[in-house]
Amino acid sequence: MAERTIRVDYLARVEGEGALKVRIENGRVEDVELKIFEPPRFFEAFLRGRSYLEAPDITARICGICPVAYQMSSAHAMERALGMTVDGPLRELRRLLYCGEWIESHALHIYLLHAPDFLGYPDAIRLAKDHPEAVAHGLALKKAGNALMQVLGGREIHPINPRVGGFYRVPTRGELEALRPMLSNALGLAEETVRFVAGLDFPDIEEEYEFVALQHPREYPMNEGSVASSRGLHLPVTEFEDVFEEVQVPHSNALQSVRRGAGSYLVGPLARYALNHDRLSPRALSAAHAAGLPPVVRNPYRSIVVRAVEVVYAVEEALRILDAYTPPPAPYVEPPASFHATEGAAITEAPRGMLYHRYRLNADGLIDEAKIVAPTSQNQKRIEDDLRHLVERSLDLDEATLTDACERAIRNHDPCISCATHFLSLDVERR
Amino acid sequence: MHEEALLRDLVRKVGEVAHAHRAERVTRVRLWVGAFAHLSPPQLRERWTTAAADTPAERAELDIEFSHDTSDPRATGIVLVSVDAEPSR
Amino acid sequence: MALPPADPSDAPTRRTPLVIGLGNDDRGDDAAGLAVVRALGSRTLGAARVLEGPREATGLLDLWTGVERVIVVDAVRSGRPPGTVVRVEVGPHGFPSSVRPSSTHGLSLAEAVGLGISLGAMPRSLVVYGVEAGDFAAGRGLSGPVARGVVEAARRVADELAGAALGAGEG
Numbered sequence: 001m002a003e004r005t006i007r008v009d010y011l012a013r014v015e016g017e018g019a020l021k022v023r024i025e026n027g028r029v030e031d032v033e034l035k036i037f038e039p040p041r042f043f044e045a046f047l048r049g050r051s052y053l054e055a056p057d058i059t060a061r062i063c064g065i066c067p068v069a070y071q072m073s074s075a076h077a078m079e080r081a082l083g084m085t086v087d088g089p090l091r092e093l094r095r096l097l098y099c100g101e102w103i104e105s106h107a108l109h110i111y112l113l114h115a116p117d118f119l120g121y122p123d124a125i126r127l128a129k130d131h132p133e134a135v136a137h138g139l140a141l142k143k144a145g146n147a148l149m150q151v152l153g154g155r156e157i158h159p160i161n162p163r164v165g166g167f168y169r170v171p172t173r174g175e176l177e178a179l180r181p182m183l184s185n186a187l188g189l190a191e192e193t194v195r196f197v198a199g200l201d202f203p204d205i206e207e208e209y210e211f212v213a214l215q216h217p218r219e220y221p222m223n224e225g226s227v228a229s230s231r232g233l234h235l236p237v238t239e240f241e242d243v244f245e246e247v248q249v250p251h252s253n254a255l256q257s258v259r260r261g262a263g264s265y266l267v268g269p270l271a272r273y274a275l276n277h278d279r280l281s282p283r284a285l286s287a288a289h290a291a292g293l294p295p296v297v298r299n300p301y302r303s304i305v306v307r308a309v310e311v312v313y314a315v316e317e318a319l320r321i322l323d324a325y326t327p328p329p330a331p332y333v334e335p336p337a338s339f340h341a342t343e344g345a346a347i348t349e350a351p352r353g354m355l356y357h358r359y360r361l362n363a364d365g366l367i368d369e370a371k372i373v374a375p376t377s378q379n380q381k382r383i384e385d386d387l388r389h390l391v392e393r394s395l396d397l398d399e400a401t402l403t404d405a406c407e408r409a410i411r412n413h414d415p416c417i418s419c420a421t422h423f424l425s426l427d428v429e430r431r
Numbered sequence: 432m433h434e435e436a437l438l439r440d441l442v443r444k445v446g447e448v449a450h451a452h453r454a455e456r457v458t459r460v461r462l463w464v465g466a467f468a469h470l471s472p473p474q475l476r477e478r479w480t481t482a483a484a485d486t487p488a489e490r491a492e493l494d495i496e497f498s499h500d501t502s503d504p505r506a507t508g509i510v511l512v513s514v515d516a517e518p519s520r
Numbered sequence: 521m522a523l524p525p526a527d528p529s530d531a532p533t534r535r536t537p538l539v540i541g542l543g544n545d546d547r548g549d550d551a552a553g554l555a556v557v558r559a560l561g562s563r564t565l566g567a568a569r570v571l572e573g574p575r576e577a578t579g580l581l582d583l584w585t586g587v588e589r590v591i592v593v594d595a596v597r598s599g600r601p602p603g604t605v606v607r608v609e610v611g612p613h614g615f616p617s618s619v620r621p622s623s624t625h626g627l628s629l630a631e632a633v634g635l636g637i638s639l640g641a642m643p644r645s646l647v648v649y650g651v652e653a654g655d656f657a658a659g660r661g662l663s664g665p666v667a668r669g670v671v672e673a674a675r676r677v678a679d680e681l682a683g684a685a686l687g688a689g690e691g
């Protein structure tokens with residue numbers, strides 16, 4: 001019978017699965033390779049040809065855990081491209097929205113993903129059976145963050161209310177005031193969270209990180225600042241790509257961000273705290289002191305404590321913004337009526353670290369090029385380094401135990417990869 | 432992205448198609464590779480060979496179209512375009 | 521600490537059936553749950569509250585705690601042909617192992633149910649409609665069989681709300 005051609009037209013499926021490959025030769029760890037799904041690549045292509053006004057709504061869909069970060073980085077990048085200044089109450093409202101995302105994402109990470117590791121439970125469900133009060137705390141905190149995002153984000157699934165120049169609609173004083181009881185309660189919960197996580201048992205490990213985070217003269221950084229590193233680097237956001245680059249990893253098509261000529265670096269709570277702890281609010285600072293946190297935390301497992309301190313900060317900051325809020329005269333700054341081809345970049349601090357966006361626009365206001373560097377790709381190489389050290393210390397462990405330990409080491413840094421690594425496939429090659 | 436998983440998924444799909452059409456042998460597989468799939472032809476062939484080993488796709492010839500269209504919505508992906516098969520009698 | 525008790529003033533709200541669609545619009549068939557509630561929107565004629573979301577499954581606990589009757593629609597992966605619609609009554613022990621809700625982000629519906637049971641934060645009755653997903657690729661719409669499954673699921677949910685077609689376990 002004759003051969004025939006069957007049309008299929010099937011797109012290969014990509015799922016959020018993670019894979020870790022470890023090569024051990026003669027008792028030495030030769031190679032550690034972490035692979036994760038990277039959604040931003042798809043969106044960079046998808047954004048081309050779209051209006052600059054669409055970028056915040058489109059990119060907000062990249063991550064279900066941190067949509068605000070994507071909105072903020074894209075809106076700021078567009079505003080810089082167009083020479084717009086957004087300040088006063090609009091700037092404060094953005095910060096308030098970001099507080100909501102930090103609270104929500106950190107509460108999720110601390111209680112539902114990270115705490116079970118320390119207390120010996122495989123997941124939050126098993127933890128909730130024995131410690132329902134702890135998990136209920138976490139959910140109540142998360143709910144407070146979520147309430148902020150709902151008031152400012154318009155719609156809960158993906159906040160669509162923010163836009164280039166500000167917001168489609170701004171809340172009244174009364175709408176924000178209604179959040180006060182919940183936030184006041186959340187402040188107590190957040191402080192209790194710091195006490196709870198400070199009492200956990202931490203493996204006695206320190207890593208030599210190069211911390212990289214935004215730094216702002218007056219604030220603990222969220223929306224604005226220059227890029228600083230713990231090894232003395234200081235540069236404006238516009239020079240980010242001169243100093244940091246995404247490189248193709250051998251034997252993998254994933255991109256990893258490195259500092260040119262220096263290698264891996266770490267973004268996220270540990271980095272923000274190391275570079276900005278003196279700008280924390282009073283209660284966040286005293287919570288950090290009471291928890292015995294040094295000014296620089298190099299133990300990745302203690303990131304759970306730093307995250308809890310940042311929740312205290314975000315709640316206190318939200319209350320400060322609430323106190324001072326007067327609605328702005330207009331919900332957004334009007335973009336210029338006509339413009340020329342231009343370019344703009346911005347970094348904001350997503351809960352899990354710096355999120356870089358750069359856009360090149362043509363004279364019609366359409367996106368010619370989009371570049372997104374997510375915290376995940378920045379931390380990936382550094383997480384591999386953590387994993388290499390872990391495996392070197394743990395050569396005698398059986399593979400199931402080693403897989404758990406590796407997943408746990410990843411959860412120190414990233415809730416998104418943490419989700420992916422529920423399915424971490426560990427491949428150990430021993431020679 | 433995780434190219435091994437992608438190719439395993441495609442090989443699995445080829446197997447499904449072959450089975451559904453009661454094919455005895457798959458002779459040719461056509462793939463379309465998006466501009467952002469970040470896979471060179473030798474990488475792709477090597478990975479395919481690994482993924483297709485011991486499957487109905489094992490001895491199939493591989494036709495690969497590498498797209499340069501960066502605006503294609505599938506630009507990060509790999510598409511199984513078609514399968515040539517010899518049906519069993 | 522337990523979750524705060526539901527506000528007694530919203531008793532009428534708690535008596536109104538609640539339908540929640542889950543999913544992600546940008547991950548192919550993962551959007552099935554959202555598509556079902558969108559298709560359903562006008563057909564419930566005020567007999568139920570119909571919601572999309574939340575972004576992350578633990579948010580369900582806030583939505584459903586204390587509500588008498590909740591239907592959640594989500595994409596599932598159980599090895600059945602794509603587009604197959606299954607109906608599951610979630611009992612005191614959570615999901616039967618034959619149906620596992622999936623999620624491309626965050627914690628899944630199954631984990632929310634597990635937490636809800638541990639914390640006593642569940643609705644009185646919870647029914648899950650699952651639409652078997654095929655393709656979770658980024659940036660694609662629903663695949664053909666799944667789009668047909670969505671139509672079927674919307675019809676069955678509407679029938680169930682109207683009081684008909686109860687009793688079927690799964691199918």
